[in-house]
Amino acid sequence: MARNIVISIDAMGGDSGPSAIVGGMVKSAQKNDEIRYIVHGDEAVLRPLVDKRRELDGIVEIRHADGVIDMTEKPARAMRNGRNSSMWAALQTVERGDATVAVSCGNTGALMAISMLRLRRAPGVDRPAIAVLWPSQGPARYNIVLDVGADIRADARDLVQYAIMGTEYARLGLELDRPRVGLLNVGTEEHKGRAALQEAADDLERLCQQPDCPFEYVGFVEGGDIGRGVVDVIVTDGFTGNVALKTAEGTARMIRTFLREAMEHTIFSRIGALFALTSLRRLQKRLDPRRVNGGVFLGLNGAVVKSHGSADATGVSAAIKLAFRLAKNGFTEQVAARVAAQSGKPHPAPAGQEG
Amino acid sequence: MARNIVISIDAMGGDSGPSAIVGGMVKSAQKNDEIRYIVHGDEAVLRPLVDKRRELDGIVEIRHADGVIDMTEKPARAMRNGRNSSMWAALQTVERGDATVAVSCGNTGALMAISMLRLRRAPGVDRPAIAVLWPSQGPARYNIVLDVGADIRADARDLVQYAIMGTEYARLGLELDRPRVGLLNVGTEEHKGRAALQEAADDLERLCQQPDCPFEYVGFVEGGDIGRGVVDVIVTDGFTGNVALKTAEGTARMIRTFLREAMEHTIFSRIGALFALTSLRRLQKRLDPRRVNGGVFLGLNGAVVKSHGSADATGVSAAIKLAFRLAKNGFTEQVAARVAAQSGKPHPAPAGQEG
Incomplete structure (x- = not known):
């Protein structure tokens, strides 16, 4: 099969350095014979890493970039001063059409800001969004939160667009025919929550009654429902979603620590841990953030996959796998078509502003 | 010692019924010889439950109430129609000064609404808040979130008041001399987040420089910091805090399910679970929501402890223990004094409103 899906990679972002990223490229190349790479970063560092891996022979183009955007760099500064960076070059490669999708482990804020600048919002999209896969007890084993x-x-209009974009991601990423969409709120009763949520709920209800609606709107959901499998796509604003995601990650990290302490506490529990080793490893794998690696930027003219900053080769490979599926299935075009098809009401002008 | 701390109990709320609540009263009475109870609910149900427990002899006054507020009742309806309910009577007993603190396992929204109506906001408090204890890896083992x-x-002014009220709760509940306070945000950089957060951060910074400030302001924290032990009091709005709390509970529940599945998966892991049983139970105890039972309503003229709806006798007893400590230490008066002492700027009038 021809290697005709081109993925643009920022090899200098992230905490684990270029060797983890090249390691991930190798893992994905072994499993997938349709991928080619354009890699951006310091050629003096990348050339030897790429050359010594036989699996990458003839499928990698290295494009030298001097600069690296620091993980703590503020987005506004990255936009002003990042032109010579590997991240900028990786996104420009998608902008020019040399690749369909970009992957980076770098600074999320900077990646979003430069993505907005280079790829621009898709027609009709007011606010692009970052979507993540979230471990779930449902049959698909993951939900999507954005x-x-x-x-x-x-x-309200943004939340409705998030529902539409998240639906496309769920159809492709989770292989669901008609994903169930919920709006994150502080209660499931209809009267609860902020005005924007009330309005978005009404709009989604109405959209959902149209015969060709690609999702089922299930109503308000609460924080405890995110991983429960009662919905596939959870829609919220970026402030609430960010707090929820980091709270869940923190809770999982705390429980892992407590579990390790408990299993090391007595000689009996240590013996128990030995017996249960395989099963405990399976649990760890199920909760491993590297396996569900890759936030996706939705609503741009091009696909961008953000891998965890601390991703190792396994994590980078998971992000590349996701990027491949998005590219292969024409994800960007599908999202744009869905957003365009949604005949939403015009964006209400904010108070105190002409519009 | 005289039994002179009187706790007013709504015995009809909650999912486990009056027997769990009376069971919790018994547990607390066994451990504490300063408590007396005024119990509200159906006397025909409560009298036999109380009479058969020798530990409650002479320390319980039953006050009959016909009505029960349903767990799914809307707050507005509960306020209109709840006058004959056990919840209403429990709060009225605090309002009249017959008891210092009320405990209920009932409907949170209704309890807050009726508390506001009966106890009213403490002088200077604009928005009362619900604070919870959150398991943490820090030395105090718990943080406070509100x-x-x-x-x-x-x-901004509400967030500053939450910081002050949360500080008093941490001083009493966690026995911390000078609690560390953080504002929940989507990043720790100073420029991030909503305008109200920016303004509250400036105000807390300024307050914290005064010589008698009872807390240390540490700045913005993220969702992942809530259980990490870098702060003692995490301040946020009720929408974000509710989503974070329920997301954390949901994550813990999901991991418990995955862990149980993992330990039951093979014959080896079952043997391992047997060996590790005591340690796994210790872990469960550490994460057990019943042990940290009791959200506290802050900013009212009287203390109210909200126990989990699904609390059993252990959970109810934990809530009563907390209520006892609040009453014993004059918590309500302390919070009111602190809020009054804070010479904050006047509340800015919302846009479009005269003030």
């Missing part, structure tokens, strides 16, 4: 931090604000 | 759902809105 926005988890592209923008701290979202009005 | 607001987790009393009000979905909070402006």
Whole structure:
């Protein structure tokens, strides 16, 4: 099969360095014979890493970039000063059409800001969003939550667009025919929550009654429902979504620590841990953030996959796998078509502003 | 010692019924010889439950109430129609000064609404808040998070008051001399987040520089910091706090399910679970929501402890223990004095409103 799906990679972002990223490229190349790479970063570092891996022979183009955007760099500064960076170059490669999708482990804020600048919002999209896969007890084993931090604000129209974009991601990423969409709120009763949520709920209800609606709107859901399998796509603003995501990650980390302490506490529990080793490893794998690696930026003219900053080769490979599926299935075009098809009402002008 | 701390109990709320609540009263009475109870509910049900427990002899006054507020009742309806309910009577007993603190396992929204109506806001408090104890890896083993759902809105002045009220709770509940306070945000950088957060951060910074400030302001924290032990009091609006709390509970529940599945998966892991049983139970105890039972309503003229709806006798007893400590230490008066002492700027009038 021809290697005709091109993925643009920022090899300098992330905490684990270029060797983890090249390691991930190798893992994915072994499993997938349709991928080619354009890699951006310091050629003096990348060339030897790539050359010594036989699996990458003839499928990698290295494009030298001098600069690296620091993990703590503020987005506004990255936009002003990042032109010579590997991240900028990786996104420009998608902008020019040399690749369909970009992957980076770098600074999320900077990646979003430069993505907005280079790829621009898809027609009709007001606020792009970051979507993540979330471990779930449902049959698909994962849910999709968005926005988890592209923008701290979202009005009713944005929330409806998140529902539409998240639906496309769920259809492709979770292979669901008609995903169930819920709006994150502080209660499931209809009267609860902020005005934007009330309005978005009405709009989703109405959209959902149209015969060709690609999702089922299930109503308001609460924080405890995110991983429960009662919905597939959870829609919220980027402030709430970011807090929820980081709270869940923190809770999982705390329980892992407590579990390890408990299993090391007595000689009996240590013996128990030995007996249960395989099963405990399976549990760890199920909760491993590297396996569900990759936030996706939705609503741009091009696909961008953000891998965890601390991703190792396994994590990078998971992000590349996701990027491949998005590219292969024409994800960007599908999202744009869905957003365009949604005949939403015009964006209400914010108070105190002409519009 | 005289039994002179009187606790007013709504015996009809909650999912486990009056027998769990009377069971919790017994547990607390066994451990504490300063408590007396005034119990509200159906006397025909309560009298036999109380009479058969020798530990409650002479320390319980039953006050009959016909009505029960349903767990799914809307707050507005509960306020209109709840006058004959056990919840209403429990709060009225605090209002009249017959008891210092009320405990209920009932409907949170209704309890908050009726508390506001009967006890009213303490002088100077704009929005009362619900605070919870949150398991933490820090030395105190718990943090305090507020607001987790009393009000979905909070402006800068409210957030500052939450910090002050949460500080008093931490000093009493966690026995900390000078609690560390953080504001929940989507990043720790100073420029991030909503305008109200920016303004509250400036105010807390300024307050914290005064010589008698009872807390240390540490700045913005993220969702992942809530259980990490870098702060003692996490301040946020009731919408975000509610989503964070329920997301954390949901994550813990999901991991418990996955862990049980993992330990039951093979014959080896079952043997392992047997060996590790005591340690796994210790872990369960550490994460057990019943042990940290009791959200506290802050900012009212009287203390109210909300126990989990599904609390059993152990959970109810934990809530009573907390209520006892609040009453014994004059918590309500302390919070009111602190709020009054804070010479904050006047509340800015919302846009479009005269003030």
